[in-house]
Amino acid sequence: TQLLEQSPQFLSIQEGENLTVYCNSSSVFSSLQWYRQEPGEGPVLLVTVVTGGEVKKLKRLTFQFGDARKDSSLHITAAQPGDTGLYLCAGARGAGKSTFGDGTTLTVKP
Amino acid sequence: KAGVTQTPRYLIKTRGQQVTLSCSPISGHRSVSWYQQTPGQGLQFLFEYFSETQRNKGNFPGRFSGRQFSNSRSEMNVSTLELGDSALYLCASSLEVHSYEQYFGPGTRLTVT
Numbered sequence: 001t002q003l004l005e006q007s008p009q010f011l012s013i014q015e016g017e018n019l020t021v022y023c024n025s026s027s028v029f030s031s032l033q034w035y036r037q038e039p040g041e042g043p044v045l046l047v048t049v050v051t052g053g054e055v056k057k058l059k060r061l062t063f064q065f066g067d068a069r070k071d072s073s074l075h076i077t078a079a080q081p082g083d084t085g086l087y088l089c090a091g092a093r094g095a096g097k098s099t100f101g102d103g104t105t106l107t108v109k110p
Numbered sequence: 111k112a113g114v115t116q117t118p119r120y121l122i123k124t125r126g127q128q129v130t131l132s133c134s135p136i137s138g139h140r141s142v143s144w145y146q147q148t149p150g151q152g153l154q155f156l157f158e159y160f161s162e163t164q165r166n167k168g169n170f171p172g173r174f175s176g177r178q179f180s181n182s183r184s185e186m187n188v189s190t191l192e193l194g195d196s197a198l199y200l201c202a203s204s205l206e207v208h209s210y211e212q213y214f215g216p217g218t219r220l221t222v223t
Contacts, residue, residue: 031210042114042200042214043153088153092210097143097166100153 003027004091004101012107016078021104023089024071030092032072034063037086037103079108112137114203114215122221128189131218135182135203141165142184143212144176147198159184160207188220196222 005024013019023032031050035043047056049065049072056063060083062075076083086105090098115134123129135142143166144156155168159178176186182203188195198219202212 033210033212035214040216040219042202042217045211045213048211090210097155097158097168098210098212099155100145102152 003099004089006087006089006101006104008104009102010105010107012109013079015080015108015110017108018075018077019079019106020073020075021087021106022071022073023091023101025091026070027091027093028069030069030094032065032069032092033090033098034072034074035088035090037088038084043086043088076106079106081108081110084108114201114213116199116201116215116218118218119216120219120221122223123191124223125191125193127191128187129191129220130185130187131199131201131220133184133186133201133203133215135184135201136213139203139205139213140182141204141207141209142178142182143202143204144184144186145200145202146170147200147217148196153200156186158207165207191222193222196220 007022033048034046037043047063052067052069054065060077064073086103088103090100092098117132141160143158147153158166162178173189178184198217200217201215204212
């Protein structure tokens with residue numbers, strides 16, 4: 001059973017379009033991280049959200065943590081080819097290590 | 111500040127052999143975690159080391175082991191390699207053992223033939 005469900009699994013869009021990817025769970029998390037991974041490289045930490053309802057912005061990327069701390073979303077405005085990659089969410093609970101979702105593979109075509 | 115480094119970047123081994131992968135964390139980071147990433151299973155946690163002690167362990171067989179040195183550098187070993195062990199092995203460092211923000215290295219791509 002996958003603790004964190006990410007959707008969609010694959011997304012292919014044109015440069016300039018907006019998009020939203022989702023990270024959902026039935027479990028409550030103390031914090032949630034978003035990472036981006038490019039082919040042949042390790043994931044790079046983008047943001048951590050901690051408080052229910054929290055919204056964080058990183059240039060064209062907007063991250064939101066659900067009020068109940070069970071889900072999160074990542075919205076990208078005016079996507080660029082450089083945004084292409086695998087977007088992973090990771091949820092932290094208690095003293096154990098974070099659980100990663102399977103990721104959303106985003107392709108932005110010029 | 112230099113990032114997490116992993117060596118080697120690529121490795122090809124034969125079934126039944128063993129392999130050792132190395133990870134140097136970011137300077138000042140004391141916790142090192144290892145993950146296996148495959149297309150079918152995604153990113154799976156192997157184990158975490160802090161102060162030379164294993165603090166957390168994922169659901170992998172005993173063929174997978176690791177250790178951490180006094181300078182926080184870490185190694186992981188896989189014995190009796192199987193075809194299914196082919197994967198990208200990622201090392202991540204963090205400041206403390208319960209830090210959820212992790213900084214990943216580029217990974218070691220292991221191919222078992």
